[in-house]
Structures are given as structure tokens and as C-alpha cells.
Amino acid sequence: MKISIAQGHNPPHNINGITVIIDVIRAFTTSHEAFLGGASHIYPVSSADDAFRLREDYREGLLVGEVQALPIDGFDHGNSPWEIRHTDVRGRYLIMRTTNGVAATLRARDSRQVLVGALINAEATANYIREQNPDTVVLVASHPTGDEDVACAEYIRGLLGGEGISLEQARERTRNAFAAKKFLDGSHPRLRPQDIDMAASSAGPDALIMGVTYEPVPRIDVIRRAS
Ligand SMILES: O=C(O)[C@H](CS(=O)(=O)O)OP(=O)(O)O
């Protein structure tokens, strides 16, 4: 298995392999929390306007997301795992716009399979990849310059048998990442330190595996509930 780490919003081609789009702060921590709470699926979209347009067809959708980390006017929730934990999402689907994780996911089609993940489901995702045993694995740290997604990618690479770091190191790098700072310094009431606590958590081998399909519209589903 050849494992590589890429960074940013343009995942490389990986026609015969598995690509994992990683977003620890916060898109896929929020997504995992939504699925834990009973959400059925998620439609990732690239802009607030696309989200409003999609809701004209998918009228039951909960609009979730951010621009510059802040909640979007007219949306139901921010890109916040803590907010989603405190919302009844049972049987609901989300329409989600985020700056990094969702943007990279929408550009990752040239892959046999696309997964999305964060530290919360890193171990379970690595176990799933080991079972599938693809020729190539591309781990995409979606924040173009931040450290939290790279740390998660290095943790997963280690679990897959490559050079890696410990879970504790990945958690520490998440807490110290510059993207985390605005949640920890009290700068805005909707940017909560609890989001970083949740982003730096791991649900171990029983976390949910999240996969992406692209037709007829991009969509994220749970593809496996336990390892
Ligand atoms: O809302 C978020 O947490 C981020 C934006 S930032 O990195 O915190 O500025 O969006 P995401 O797509 O979840 O990385």
C-alpha cells in the first residue's frame, strides 16, 4: 500500500485508490457528530448561495456551515460539532458549506473511493482502509496551511504501517493549531472552546466511517457503523 499525504483543496488523482479528505477543525468532526445524532446524510455544497438553491429542491435540509468560521445568515447552524450535539437531527439531512473540508471533498472525484474523516474517526477509518487494502491511499489535509489536518494524516499513516505520530501528539497539535486559537480566546460567542475539545477527541475503533458519492449530487453517508 503506497500512502501519500497531500494538503489543500485540490486532491491529486488517485484513480485506483482510496482518498481520505481530512478536516479536524471542524467540518468532519461536525459531520460525525451529526451522524451520531441520527442525521441521515449530508449534501456538501461550495457556497451559501448553492446551499439556499439546493434547499429549494431538498426542502427538509438543515443548513449548516460557516464563512471565515462564523455562522452564515439564514443558516440553521454554524459548522459546530457542539451545536449539532445540542440539536435534534434525527432523520434529518444536512446541506453543508465549509471553507476547507467541504471544498476539498467537492474536488476529489478522481478516486476509486472517497472517504471523509477527522481525528474522531481516524482509527476506525484506518481500520477500514486496511481491510480494503487498496494499492494507493491519499490522505488530504484539507486546511491549506494549518497543522491539525496534517497531524491527523500522519496519525492515520502510522496506523496504516507508515511513518506516524501518536494519538496524543495529534490531539496536542490540534489544540495548538492556529485555526484553534479563535475558539479558545473567547473572541466570538459562537466560536466555542468545546468545538476544539470535540475536534481533539477520538471515538476509537467504533467510530463511524463516512464516504462520499458524487451522482446525482455530491453526498456524504455513513458507510459503516462499527469496525
Ligand atoms: O469553520 C471551520 O472550522 C473552518 C474554517 S477555519 O479553519 O476555522 O477558519 O472550516 P473547515 O472547512 O471546517 O476547515
Ligand SMILES: [Mg+2]
Ligand atoms: Mg478545517
